[in-house]
Amino acid sequence: MNSGEARGETPALVLQDVHKSFGENEVLKGIDLTVEPHEVVCLIGASGSGKSTLLKCVNLTEPVDSGRIVVEGEEITSSRVDVNRVRRKIGIVFQAFNLFPHMSVRENITLAPRQVLKLDRKAAEGRALELLESFGLVDKRDEYPDRLSGGQQQRVAIVRALAMRPSLMLLDEVTSALDPELVAEVLGVIKELAGEGMTMLIATHEMGFARDIANRVCFLEEGRILEQGPPGKIFTSPDNSRTRQFLQRIIAAGRL
Amino acid sequence: MLGGRAVLVSSMSTVLFFAVIALIVVLAPGSEVVAERFFDPFHLRQSLLGTESEPSVAGAFLLNVYIFTISELLILILALIIAVVRGIPGPVFFPFRMVAIAYTDLFRGIPLILVLYIIGFGVPGLGLGVVSYLSDVTYGIIALVLVYSAYVAEVYRAGIESVHESQNAAARSLGLSRWQSLRFVLLPQAVRRVIPPLLNDFIGLQKDTALVSVLGSIEAARAAQIYGASQFNYASYVVAALLFVLITIPLARFTDHLIARDKRRRQAGTVA
Numbered sequence: 342m343n344s345g346e347a348r349g350e351t352p353a354l355v356l357q358d359v360h361k362s363f364g365e366n367e368v369l370k371g372i373d374l375t376v377e378p379h380e381v382v383c384l385i386g387a388s389g390s391g392k393s394t395l396l397k398c399v400n401l402t403e404p405v406d407s408g409r410i411v412v413e414g415e416e417i418t419s420s421r422v423d424v425n426r427v428r429r430k431i432g433i434v435f436q437a438f439n440l441f442p443h444m445s446v447r448e449n450i451t452l453a454p455r456q457v458l459k460l461d462r463k464a465a466e467g468r469a470l471e472l473l474e475s476f477g478l479v480d481k482r483d484e485y486p487d488r489l490s491g492g493q494q495q496r497v498a499i500v501r502a503l504a505m506r507p508s509l510m511l512l513d514e515v516t517s518a519l520d521p522e523l524v525a526e527v528l529g530v531i532k533e534l535a536g537e538g539m540t541m542l543i544a545t546h547e548m549g550f551a552r553d554i555a556n557r558v559c560f561l562e563e564g565r566i567l568e569q570g571p572p573g574k575i576f577t578s579p580d581n582s583r584t585r586q587f588l589q590r591i592i593a594a595g596r597l
Numbered sequence: 598m599l600g601g602r603a604v605l606v607s608s609m610s611t612v613l614f615f616a617v618i619a620l621i622v623v624l625a626p627g628s629e630v631v632a633e634r635f636f637d638p639f640h641l642r643q644s645l646l647g648t649e650s651e652p653s654v655a656g657a658f659l660l661n662v663y664i665f666t667i668s669e670l671l672i673l674i675l676a677l678i679i680a681v682v683r684g685i686p687g688p689v690f691f692p693f694r695m696v697a698i699a700y701t702d703l704f705r706g707i708p709l710i711l712v713l714y715i716i717g718f719g720v721p722g723l724g725l726g727v728v729s730y731l732s733d734v735t736y737g738i739i740a741l742v743l744v745y746s747a748y749v750a751e752v753y754r755a756g757i758e759s760v761h762e763s764q765n766a767a768a769r770s771l772g773l774s775r776w777q778s779l780r781f782v783l784l785p786q787a788v789r790r791v792i793p794p795l796l797n798d799f800i801g802l803q804k805d806t807a808l809v810s811v812l813g814s815i816e817a818a819r820a821a822q823i824y825g826a827s828q829f830n831y832a833s834y835v836v837a838a839l840l841f842v843l844i845t846i847p848l849a850r851f852t853d854h855l856i857a858r859d860k861r862r863r864q865a866g867t868v869a
Binding site for chain 2: 400402425426428429431432433435437439440441442443452453456457501502505
C-alpha cells in the first residue's frame with residue numbers, strides 16, 4: 342500500500358488492475374486509479390464505457406473478477422471483508438434516486454443511521470434535520486418521495502447517503518434522470534460538498550460541471566482509462582486522439 | 598362517477614334483473630313448497646336462535662368466526678416465513694428452499710377436505726401424546742392453516758418480487774444487511790401491494806371454515822343441517838348462508854377500498 346501517497350496520507354481509494362465481465366462482455370479491462378482524500382475525480386466517457394460498473398465495483402454491488410480495490414488502506418475485495426461495514430464508509434447516489442417510496446423523507450434518511458449505526462431516534466433525527474436544513478429541504482421532512490420533484494428527490498438521496506457520514510461518495514449519473522431545469526439545484530449541492538472537502542468519485546455526462554468541480558478528470562473508453570489529468574488539460578488540450586474525438590462530439594452536441 | 602342518465606339506466610337494469618329472477622322463482626311449479634321449506638319466517642328465526650334440541654345457527658357461527666380469526670393470524674405468519682425462506686439466496690439454504698417449494702406444491706395440490714381428513718383422523722391415530730389428543734376444531738385449524746399458507750405464501754412471494762431490485766441495491770448500499778433490507782425496505786412495500794389478493798384468499802378461507810364440520814365440529818353449516826334434518830325445514834341453510842355473506846361483505850368492501858386507495862395514491866404520485 343504505497344501507491345500514490347503524494348501527500349503522505351493514505352489514499353481514499355485505490356484501484357489496481359480491476360477487471361469485470363458480464364458473461365462474454367468484458368466491461369472493465371484493467372482499471373488503475375487512485376483518489377486522494379478531499380479529491381474530486383470525474384469519470385467521463387460514452388455510455389457503456391464502464392463508468393457505472395466501476396462505481397458499482399467500488400460499492401461492492403458487483404464483485405470484481407480480478408484486481409484489488411483498497412479503501413482507506415483496507416482491501417475491500419478480499420473475501421474476508423464485511424461488506425456491510427465497508428458500505429457504511431462509502432455513500433452512493435444513483436441515477437434513479439431509489440428513495441424508499443413507503444417512507445417519508447425523514448424516515449428515508451434516518452433508517453440506515455438507526456439500523457446500521459445504531460443511533461437512537463433523537464440522534465438520527467438531529468443528524469437528518471441538520472443535513473436537510475443545510476440543503477434547503479427541511480420543510481420537506483414529512484413529505485413522501487412521490488410528492489417531491491426529481492431534483493428534490495435526488496437531493497434527499499444525497500442527504501440520505503451523507504447521513505451515514507461516509508468518507509467517500511460515489512455519484513452515478515445523478516442528473517441524467519432529471520428535467521434540465523432541475524439539474525442546477527442538484528449540481529449546486531454537489532459543489533457545496535466538494536467545497537466542504539468531501540472525497541468524491543463522480544460518473545457524469547455534465548462536462549461543464551466536471552470542468553468546474555473536478556480536481557482530476559478520467560476519460561474512459563471500452564473499459565480502460567485512456568487519459569487522466571486536471572480538467573484544464575483534458576478539456577482544452579487532451580493528449581489522446583480518442584479523448585479529442587469524444588470531446589468534439591460533446592461540443593458538437595452543444596453540451597460543453 | 599356515473600352521470601344522471603347512467604344512474605337511471607343502471608337502476609332500471611337492476612330492477613328489471615331482480616324482477617325477472619323473482620318472477621321465475623314465484624312462477625316456478627314448486628315455488629310454494631320452496632317458500633315454506635326455505636323462507637318460512639318462523640323457521641328462519643327459530644333456526645337462528647336454536648331450540649332445546651337443535652343448536653342455534655348463530656351460536657354455531659361463532660365457532661366459524663373463531664376458526665377463521667385464529668387461522669388468518671397463523672396463516673399471515675406461516676406464509677410469510679415460507680415466502681421469505683423461498684427467497685433466501687445461497688447454496689447453504691438450498692434444502693430450506695426445496696422444503697418451501699415442496700410445501701407450496703403439495704398443499705396447493707391437495708383438496709382441503711382431504712387434508713382435513715388426513716390431519717383430523719391421521720394425527721390422532723399416530724398416538725403422539727398431546728399432539729394426538731387435540732380437539733377437532735384444532736385439527737381443523739391446522740388443516741386450514743396448512744392449505745391456505747401455501748396460497749398466501751405465493752401471494753407474498755409475488756409481492757416481494759414485484760419490488761424493484763434497485764430498492765434492495767439502495768438499502769444494501771447504505772450498509773443495511775440482507776435481512777434489514779428485507780424487513781424495512783422490501784417487505785413493507787411488498788405487503789402493501791398484496792393486501793387485495795391476500796384479503797381475497799381470506800374471503801375464501803372464511804367460507805371454507807364450514808368444511809371443518811367433517812371432523813365433527815358443530816359450526817354454522819352443520820348446525821343448519823341438524824336443524825333441517827330434525828325439523829324437515831331448510832330455512833336454517835338460508836340463515837347460515839346469510840351469516841357467511843354478512844361477514845364476507847365488509848371484508849370485500851374493505852378490499853375494494855384498499856385497491857381504490859392504492860390506485861389514487863399511485864396516480865397522485867405520477868402527477869407530482
